[in-house]
Amino acid sequence: MFVGEYSHSLDAKGRLIIPSKFREALGDTFMVTKGLDGCLSIYDMDGWKVLEGKLQALPLTNANARKFTRFMLGGATECDVDKQGRILLPANLREFAHLNKDVALVGVGGRIEIWDKETWQKTNAYDDMEEIAENMEGVGI
Numbered sequence: 001m002f003v004g005e006y007s008h009s010l011d012a013k014g015r016l017i018i019p020s021k022f023r024e025a026l027g028d029t030f031m032v033t034k035g036l037d038g039c040l041s042i043y044d045m046d047g048w049k050v051l052e053g054k055l056q057a058l059p060l061t062n063a064n065a066r067k068f069t070r071f072m073l074g075g076a077t078e079c080d081v082d083k084q085g086r087i088l089l090p091a092n093l094r095e096f097a098h099l100n101k102d103v104a105l106v107g108v109g110g111r112i113e114i115w116d117k118e119t120w121q122k123t124n125a126y127d128d129m130e131e132i133a134e135n136m137e138g139v140g141i
Helices: 020-026 045-056 063-074 091-096 117-123 129-139
Strands: 002-009 015-017 029-034 040-044 077-080 086-088 102-109 112-116
Touching: 002 015, 002 020, 020 040, 029 045, 029 063, 029 091, 040 045, 045 063, 077 086, 102 117, 112 117
Parallel strands: none
Antiparallel strands: 002 102, 015 086, 029 040, 029 077, 040 112, 102 112
8 A cells, every 4th residue: 555745856867765664665666647627647567457447447448448458557657667666757748737847746545636836735635524524525535
């Protein structure tokens, strides 16, 4: 399970250091893809296989299922960690998430999200958390 928030910077070549606590759980090779809300998502290979299986099981006759599968799988790339603990994020993924220099890596259970730091701070200000928490009862929390 991935938890915690870390701040890092992309270098000029689009490389990003993966925090050591995340690297230990991810292993040397993992998947990065487009995420929801404008971030990127990192999955370890076991988690990716589960997600991929669920996506492949969606009905081909459902237009939304086809579109979502294209979004998740078409945007995916396999990443390897170099000796300095970095990965190279492809330009198309950096552009999708508007990643320039400062980023936030956030553990959210079964995946890690990569956010543009400014977007992360605006999107996750948590000023409405009391109201959100009240609504969580309906989903079993």
